[in-house]
Amino acid sequence: MDARFKSRDIERRSLDVDGLKRSFLEWLVYSVGKDARAATRRDWFHTVALAVRDRVVDRWMDTTRSYYQEDAKRVYYLSLEFLIGRLLTNSLSNLGIMDECRQALDRLGLSMDDVVDAEPDAALGNGGLGRLAACFLDSMASQGLPGYGYGIRYEFGLFEQRFENGWQVEYPEQWLQFGNPWEFARPEVLYPVQFYGRVEEFRDSVGERAYRWVDADRVLAMAYDTPVVGFGGETINTLRLWSARATRDFNFGHFNDGAYMKAVEQKILSENLSRVLYPNDATETGKELRLKQEYFFTSASLQDILRRYLQHHSTFDNLPNKAAIQLNDTHPAIGIAELMRLLVDQHALRWDDAWEITRATFAYTNHTLLPEALEAWPVRMIERVLPRHMQIIYEINAKFLNRTKAKAEGDNARLSRLSLIDERGERRVRMGNLAFLGSHRVNGVSALHTELMKQTVFADFHQEFPDRINNKTNGITPRRWLKQANPALSELITTRIGEGWISDLSQIAALREKADDVVFREEFRRAKRKNKKRLAAYIARQTGEEVLVDSIFDVQVKRMHEYKRQLLNVLHTIALYNEMRDNPTVSWVPVTKVFAGKAAPSYHMAKLIIKLINDVAKVVNHDPSVHDNLKVVLLPNYNVTAAEIIIPAADLSEQISTAGMEASGTGNMKLALNGALTIGTLDGANVEIREHVGPDNIFIFGMTAEEVNDLRASGGFNPRDVIASNPSLKRALDMISTGAFSPDDRNRYHPIVQALTDGGDHFLVTADFADYCRAQDAAMQLYRDPEEWTRKAILNTANMGWFSSDRTVNEYAQEIWDVHPVHPSHDGEGFR
Ligand code: GL2
Numbered sequence: 001m002d003a004r005f006k007s008r009d010i011e012r013r014s015l016d017v018d019g020l021k022r023s024f025l026e027w028l029v030y031s032v033g034k035d036a037r038a039a040t041r042r043d044w045f046h047t048v049a050l051a052v053r054d055r056v057v058d059r060w061m062d063t064t065r066s067y068y069q070e071d072a073k074r075v076y077y078l079s080l081e082f083l084i085g086r087l088l089t090n091s092l093s094n095l096g097i098m099d100e101c102r103q104a105l106d107r108l109g110l111s112m113d114d115v116v117d118a119e120p121d122a123a124l125g126n127g128g129l130g131r132l133a134a135c136f137l138d139s140m141a142s143q144g145l146p147g148y149g150y151g152i153r154y155e156f157g158l159f160e161q162r163f164e165n166g167w168q169v170e171y172p173e174q175w176l177q178f179g180n181p182w183e184f185a186r187p188e189v190l191y192p193v194q195f196y197g198r199v200e201e202f203r204d205s206v207g208e209r210a211y212r213w214v215d216a217d218r219v220l221a222m223a224y225d226t227p228v229v230g231f232g233g234e235t236i237n238t239l240r241l242w243s244a245r246a247t248r249d250f251n252f253g254h255f256n257d258g259a260y261m262k263a264v265e266q267k268i269l270s271e272n273l274s275r276v277l278y279p280n281d282a283t284e285t286g287k288e289l290r291l292k293q294e295y296f297f298t299s300a301s302l303q304d305i306l307r308r309y310l311q312h313h314s315t316f317d318n319l320p321n322k323a324a325i326q327l328n329d330t331h332p333a334i335g336i337a338e339l340m341r342l343l344v345d346q347h348a349l350r351w352d353d354a355w356e357i358t359r360a361t362f363a364y365t366n367h368t369l370l371p372e373a374l375e376a377w378p379v380r381m382i383e384r385v386l387p388r389h390m391q392i393i394y395e396i397n398a399k400f401l402n403r404t405k406a407k408a409e410g411d412n413a414r415l416s417r418l419s420l421i422d423e424r425g426e427r428r429v430r431m432g433n434l435a436f437l438g439s440h441r442v443n444g445v446s447a448l449h450t451e452l453m454k455q456t457v458f459a460d461f462h463q464e465f466p467d468r469i470n471n472k473t474n475g476i477t478p479r480r481w482l483k484q485a486n487p488a489l490s491e492l493i494t495t496r497i498g499e500g501w502i503s504d505l506s507q508i509a510a511l512r513e514k515a516d517d518v519v520f521r522e523e524f525r526r527a528k529r530k531n532k533k534r535l536a537a538y539i540a541r542q543t544g545e546e547v548l549v550d551s552i553f554d555v556q557v558k559r560m561h562e563y564k565r566q567l568l569n570v571l572h573t574i575a576l577y578n579e580m581r582d583n584p585t586v587s588w589v590p591v592t593k594v595f596a597g598k599a600a601p602s603y604h605m606a607k608l609i610i611k612l613i614n615d616v617a618k619v620v621n622h623d624p625s626v627h628d629n630l631k632v633v634l635l636p637n638y639n640v641t642a643a644e645i646i647i648p649a650a651d652l653s654e655q656i657s658t659a660g661m662e663a664s665g666t667g668n669m670k671l672a673l674n675g676a677l678t679i680g681t682l683d684g685a686n687v688e689i690r691e692h693v694g695p696d697n698i699f700i701f702g703m704t705a706e707e708v709n710d711l712r713a714s715g716g717f718n719p720r721d722v723i724a725s726n727p728s729l730k731r732a733l734d735m736i737s738t739g740a741f742s743p744d745d746r747n748r749y750h751p752i753v754q755a756l757t758d759g760g761d762h763f764l765v766t767a768d769f770a771d772y773c774r775a776q777d778a779a780m781q782l783y784r785d786p787e788e789w790t791r792k793a794i795l796n797t798a799n800m801g802w803f804s805s806d807r808t809v810n811e812y813a814q815e816i817w818d819v820h821p822v823h824p825s826h827d828g829e830g831f832r
Contacts, residue, residue: 013054013055013058015055015095015097015100016100017100017103017104017107018104020051020097020100020101020104021104021107021108023051023054024044024047024048024051024104024105024108025108027047027048027050027051027054028043028044028047031046031047031050032046032047032050036108040118041114041115041117041118042118042178044105044110044114044115044118045088045115045116045118045119045181046178046179046181048088048101048105048115049087049088049119049181049182050181052088052091052092052095052097052101053091053181053182053227055095055097056091056095056227056229056233056236057227058826059233059234059235059236059824059826060227060236060238062236062824062825062826063235063236063237063822063824064238065824066822066823066824066825067146067822068311070822071312071322072146072819072820072822073146073321073322073323073324073817073818073819073820074146074147074148074308074322074323074324074819075140075145075146075147075148075323075324075325075326075812075813075817075819076147076148076150076301076305076323076324076325076326077133077136077137077140077147077148077149077150077326077328078150078151078297078298078301078325078326078327078328078331078332078335079129079130079133079149079150079151079328079329079331079332080151080152080293080294080297080328080329080331080332081124081125081126081129081130081133081151081277081328082122082124082125082130082133082134082137082149082151082239082241083122083123083124083125083126083127083130083131083133083134083158083640084122084124084134084137084239084640085121085122085123085134085480085639085640085641085644086116086119086120086121086122086640086641087119087122087182087226088115088116088119089116089484090138090229090479090480090484091229093479093483093484094138094142094229094230094231094232094233094479095229095233096232096233120175120177120178121157121175121639121640121641122157122175122180123157123158123173123175123277123639123640124151124152124153124154124157124158124241124277125157125158125277126158126277126278126279126280126281126282126559127281127282127558127559128367128474128558128664128665128666128667129281129282129328129329129367131640131666132328132445132474132666132805133149133151133328135475135476135477135480135666135805136149136805136808136809137149137228137237137239138228138230138231138477138479138480138805139475139477139804139805139806139808139809140228140230140237140809141228141229141230141231141235141236141237142230142231142232142235142477142479142503142806143230143235143806143809143810143821144230144234144235144821144822144823144824145235145809145813145819145820145821145822146237146819146822147237147809147819148237148238148239148240149228149237149238149239149240150240150241150242150297150300150301150304151239151240151241151242151297152241152242152243152274152277152293152296152297153183153224153241153242153243153274154274154275154276154277155176155243155274155275155276156172156173156174156175156275156276156277157173157175157277158173158277158279158598158639159171159172159173159279159598159601160172160173160637161598161636161637161638162636162637163610163614163634163636166610166611166614166615166618167607167610167611167614168598168599168607168610168611170279170601182226182227183224183225183226183241184224184225184226185222185223185224186222186223186224186225187222189222189223189304190220190221190222190223190245191220191221191299191300191303191304192218192219192220192221192247193218193219193220193221193295193296193299193300194213194216194217194218194219195216195217195218195219195292195295195385195386196215196216196217196384196385196387197213197214197215197216197217197387198213198214198215198387199211199212199213199214199387199388199391200212200213200214204348210345210348211345211388211391212345213341213345213387213388217270218247219244219245219246219247219270219271219273219296220244220245220246220247221242221243221244221245221296221297221299221300222242222243222244222245223240223241223242223243223300223304224240224241224242224243225238225239225240225241226238226239226241227239231479231502231503232503234823234824234826235822235824240301240304242274242296242297242300242301243274244270244271244272244273244274244296245271246266246267246270246271247270272289273289273292273293273296274293274296278290278293279598279600279601280600280602280603281559281561281600282367282368282370282373282559282561283370283372283373283600283603285602286376286377286378286381288381288385291334291377291381291382291385291386292385294331294332294334295334295338295385295386295389297332298332298334298335298338299335299338301332301335302325302335302338302339302342303342305323305325306319306342309322309323316343316347316349316353316354316357317357319357319360319361320357320360320361323361324361324363324816324817324818324819325361325362325363326362326363326364326365326812326816326817327362327363327364327365327435327439328365328367329365329366329367329368330364330366330374330375330431330432330434330435331375333364333375333431333432333434333435333438334386334389334431334434335362336358336362336396336434336435336437336438336439337386337389337392337393337396337434338389339354339357339358339361339362340354340355340358340392340396341388341389341392343357343358344392345388351395355396355399358438359437359438359439359440360440362435362438362439362440363439363440363441363442363443363816363817364435364436364438364439364441364442364443365442365443365444365445365472366432366435366442366443366444366445366449366453366457366458366663367445367663367664368663369449369452369453369456369457369660369661369663370563370661374430374431374432374457375430375431375432376422376428376429376430376431377428377429377431378426378427378428378429379421379426379427379428379429380426380427382429390429393420393421393429393434394421396420396434396437396438397419397420397421400418400420400437401415401418401419404418404464414460417460418433418460418461418464419433420433420434420437432457432458433461436458436461436465436468437461439468440468441468441470441815441816442458442461442468442469442470443469443470443471443472443812443816444469444471444472444663445471445472445473445474445663445664445684445685446471446473446474446663446664446665446684446685446687446688447471447473447687447688448660448682448683448684448687448705449471449663449664449684450469450470450471452660452705453469454469470815470816472808472811472812472815472816473664473685473688473803473808474664474665474666474669474685474803474805474808475666475669475802475803475804475805475806475807475808475809476666476669476670476673476803476804476805477804477805477806478501478502478505478508478673478804478806479502480644481644481647481670481673481674482673482674483502484644485643485644485645485647485648485674486527486531486647486648486674488526488527488528488530488531488648489524489527489528489531489648489674489675489797490502492523492524492527493508493511493797496510496511496514496520497510497511501801503806504806505800505801505802505803505804505806505807506801506802506804506807507801508797508798508800508801509798509799509801510798511794511797511798512794512795512798512799514794514798515791515792515794515795515798516791518787520794521787521790521791521794524675524790524793524794525786525790528648528649528651528675528793529549531648531649531674532549532553532649532651533549534645534648534649535553535594535645535646535648535649536549538635538642538645538646539594539633539635542635542636543633543634543635543636545617545621545631545633547592547631547633548590548592548628548631550590551589551590551591551592551629551631552589552590552591552592552651552652552779552780552783553592553594553649553650553651553652554591554592554593554594554650554651554652554654554779555594555646555647555649555650555651555652555653555654555671555676556569556593556594556595556596556597556654556656557594557595557596557597557638557642557643557646557647557667558597558665558667559597559598559599559600559606560597560598560599560603560606560607560609560610561599561603561606562605562606562609562755562762562763563657563658563661563662563763564656564657564662565656565657565658565763565765565768566595566597566609566613567609567612567752567756567763567765568656568765568768568769568772569593569595569654569656570609570612570613570616571729571732571733571765571769572769572772572773572776573593573616573620573630573632574616574732574735574736575728575729575731575732575773576591576630576776577616577620577623577626577630578728578731578732578735579728580625580626580629580630581623581625581626584625584627588629588630589629589780589781589783589784590628590629590630591629591630591631591780592630592631592632592633593630593631593632593633594633594635594646594650595613595632595633595634595635596634596635596636596638596642596646597638598637598638604751605751605752605755608748608749608751608752609752610634611748612736612741612749612752613632613634614634615741615742615748616632616741617631617632617633617634618741619740619741620632621633643667643670647667647670647671647674647676648674650671650674650676651676651677651783651789651793652676652677652678652679652779653667653668653671653672653676653677653678653679653680654679654680655667655668655671655678655679655680655681655683655684655686656679656680656681656702656768656772657681657683657684658681658683658703658708658763658764658768659681659682659683659702659703659704659705659707659708660683660705660708660709661683661763662683662684662686663684664684664685665683665684665685665686666685668680668684668685668686668689669685669689669800669803672689672693672796672797672800672803673796673797673800673803674797675793675794675796675797676793676796677697677698677699677779677782677789677792677793677796678690678693678698678699678796679698679699679701679772679775679776679779680698680699680700680701681700681701681702681703681768682700682702682704682705683705685803686698686700688802688803689800689803692799692800692802692803693795693796693799693800694795694799696792697792697795697796697799698796699775699776699778699779700775701768701771701772701774701775702764702768702771702772703764703767703768708764711764711767716760717761717767719756719757719760719761719766719767720757720758722766722767722769723756723757723766726766726769726770728773729766729769729770733753733756733757736749736752736753737749737750737753
C-alpha cells in the first residue's frame with residue numbers, strides 16, 4: 001500500500017485530542033461541506049458523529065469477519081421496536097474517548113454539550129419493550145456475543161408530544177430529516193417481500209404435492225446498518241433495519257400503459273410500509289398495515305439469516321446450531337410460518353424436518369398479559385395478505401391438535417383454547433399460540449409475570465409443554481443508565497470501588513459498606529443534588545416552572561396508561577395539596593411531583609389524564625397558600641434523552657401499577673440504580689427489586705396480584721363504599737368532579753370520576769389509595785432524616801447489580817440461545 005495513504009489512514013483514526021481535532025476539521029469540510037465559520041451545531045454533530053463512526057469501522061469489520069471465520073452461532077433479535085435514543089455519547093463513552101473528544105471540541109471553541117444536544121433522539125419504539133431491545137444490543141456487544149438486531153427503519157419514530165392548552169398534541173418525529181450519520185445504507189442488500197396473490201398447487205419433481213405463491217405484489221426490503229459499539233470497543237455488532245423500496249418491475253407495466261402518475265402513486269404506497277411506527281404501547285389495533293410491517297421485516301430478516309447460514313452450509317440440519325432467533329413479543333411471530341414456507345416451498349424440505357428446525361431455532365418472549373395486547377389477526381385478513389402463510393398455520397394447527405386430541409380425552413374446551421385459531425366470533429389467528437408452539441423456549445420478563453403466564457394465557461400450553469416456559473427478568477445497561485446519564489454518581493462510585501462495575505455491575509455491591517460512611521453519604525447527596533439542579537433547570541426550560549431543588553423529587557415517568565395508575569398519584573397530589581392548605585403552619589417536607597409520558601393518540605382516557613395533571617399543576621403551582629411546598633410538573637415529550645436527565649435526579653420512584661398488570665418494568669430498575677427509593681406495588685420486577693434492595697429500603701403498598709385476582713373473581717367491589725369511608729379521597733374526587741381544576745369546563749373529568757366510581761374502578765385506584773397515602777407519608781417522614789434517606793438510597797444503588805442487562809442477556813445466551821462470546825482479533829491501535 002502507498003505509504004502516504006497508510007499514514008493518512010492512521011491519522012484519520014487517531015484517538016488523541018490533536019488527531020480528533022484535525023479529523024473533525026477534515027470531516028467538516030470534505031463530508032459535511034461547511035467552513036468552520038459557517039458551521040451550525042448540527043453540522044458539528046454530523047462532523048463528530050462521522051469522525052467517530054470512522055473509528056469503529058475497522059473493528060466492526062474485524063468483528064463480523066471473526067464471526068464468519070469461526071462460523072459462530074449468532075443470535076438474531078427480531079424486534080418491531082428499538083428505542084435507542086442518541087448515539088454520540090454512547091459511542092464516545094463505550095470507546096473511552098469522551099474526554100479526548102470534549103477537549104478536541106474545546107480547542108475548536110465548541111461546547112460538547114451543544115454538539116451532543118444537536119443529535120435527534122432515535123425513537124423507534126414506544127416504551128419498555130423497545131428500550132429493552134436497545135439495552136440488549138448494548139449488552140450483547142459489550143460481552144462479545146454475536147448478536148444482531150433486526151427491525152424497521154421507520155422514517156417517523158414515535159410522535160413528538162407537545163401540550164397545547166394542557167392537552168397532548170402529536171407532531172411527526174422527523175429524526176431522519178437531516179440525515180443519519182450513524183447508518184450505512186446497503187442498496188445491494190435487498191430482499192423481495194410479497195403480499196396478496198394466491199397459492200398454486202403443483203406436483204414437484206418426485207410427484208409430491210407442492211405449493212407456490214403467485215400473482216403477489218412485491219416490495220423490496222433494503223438494509224441500513226448501524227454499528228453497535230460494545231463497551232471497550234472490542235466488539236462492534238450490527239443493528240440492521242429494513243426500509244421499504246418499490247420494485248422496478250412494479251412500475252414498468254404502468255409506464256408502458258402511459259400511466260406514469262399511477263406508477264408513482266403505487267411506489268409511494270408500497271414504500272409506506274416503513275414510514276411510521278405504530279404509537280400504541282402494549283395494545284394492538286389490528287390494522288392491515290401493521291400486519292404488513294410485521295411480515296415485511298420478519299421475512300427480510302429470515303431471508304438474510306438463511307443467506308448468511310448458506311455461506312457455510314449446504315443443508316439446513318445445522319440451522320439451530322448456528323442461528324438463534326428471538327421473537328421480541330409476537331410482533332415477528334409470523335416468522336414461524338415464514339421459515340416453514342422458506343424451508344418447505346423454496347428449499348424443498350419435508351414438513352416434519354422443517355418443523356423440527358423451526359422450533360429449535362425460534363424462542364419467544366412474552367411482554368404483557370393485557371388481553372387487548374395479545375395479537376389475534378383475523379383469518380380473513382391473513383388469508384388475503386399472506387395466503388400461503390394461512391395454509392401453513394392451518395397445517396401446523398391440524399397436526400398439533402391431532403396429536404393432542406388423543407390426550408385431551410374429549411375435552412373440547414381445552415382443545416379450542418389450544419387451537420391457533422380463535423373460533424369465537426370472527427375467526428382469528430392467535431399469534432401467542434403460534435409463537436409458543438413454534439418455539440423451543442418461551443419466557444416471561446419477571447418472576448411474577450412468568451408465574452402468571454403459566455397460570456393464565458398459557459396455562460394449557462404450559463400443561464402440554466411443562467419445560468418450555470422459563471423466566472428471564474429484564475435488565476438495563478449500566479453504561480447508558482449510570483455511567484453516561486449520571487456522571488456525578490458514576491465518577492464517585494469509580495473513585496471508591498474502581499471501574500469494574502461498568503462491565504460487571506455485580507461489583508457495585510462493594511458500595512454496601514459505604515452506606516455507613518458519613519463522608520460517602522455526603523458525597524452521594526452532593527451528586528444527587530447536582531443532578532437535581534440539572535433537572536430543575538430542564539424543568540424551568542421546558543415548563544417555565546421553578547421548583548425547589550431541596551424538595552423530594554417524586555417521579556413517575558412512563559407511558560400514560562390506566563393500569564400504570566398515574567391517577568393514583570394525582571389523587572395523592574390533590575390530597576396532599578388539601579392537607580397543606582388546611583395546615584399552613586405545619587412544616588411540610590416540600591414535594592415536587594414530576595410526571596412525564598406519552599399517551600397513545602387514540603387512547604382518550606390517557607389523554608384526559610394528561611390534561612388533568614396539567615390542570616392540577618396550574619392550580620397547585622399558583623396557589624400561594626402552599627408556599628412552594630408543592631409543585632406539579634408534567635414534562636413534555638418524554639423520550640430516552642429526557643429520561644437521562646430525569647432519572648438521575650429522582651428521589652422517589654413511582655412504580656404503582658395494579659398488581660399483576662405490569663409485566664416487569666425497567667424504569668423501576670433505572671431509578672433504583674440511580675439511588676431513588678421505590679414506592680411501589682408488588683408487581684412485575686418490583687417484587688425482585690424488593691428482594692435485592694431489602695424490604696426496609698423500599699416502600700411497598702397495596703393489594704398483591706393474588707388479592708387483585710381474588711377480588712376480581714369475586715365480582716369486584718364497590719368503589720363508592722371505599723370513597724365514602726375515606727374523607728381525603730372523597731374530597732379529592734369531589735374537587736375533580738365539581739370542576740375545581742377545570743373551572744372552564746366543569747364536566748371535563750366526568751369520564752375519570754365515572755370510571756373510578758360507577759365504572760367499578762377496574763384498576764383499583766380507590767382500593768389502593770389509603771395504603772398508598774400511608775406509604776407516601778412514610779417516605780416523607782424518612783426524607784426529613786437526610787442521613788437515613790441517603791443510607792437507603794446508597795443501599796438501593798449498591799444492591800441493583802443483578803438488574804444489569806448483561807446478566808439478563810447472559811441468561812438468555814446460556815439457557816435459551818446457546819451462544820458464546822467471540823473475541824475478534826484486531827491489529828492496530830486498541831481503544832483501551
Ligand atoms: C412491556 C411491559 O409493559 C413492561 O412491563 C416490560 O418491562 C417491557 C419489557 O419487557 O414490556 N410490554 C409491552 O408490550 N410494552 C412494554 O413496555 N410496550
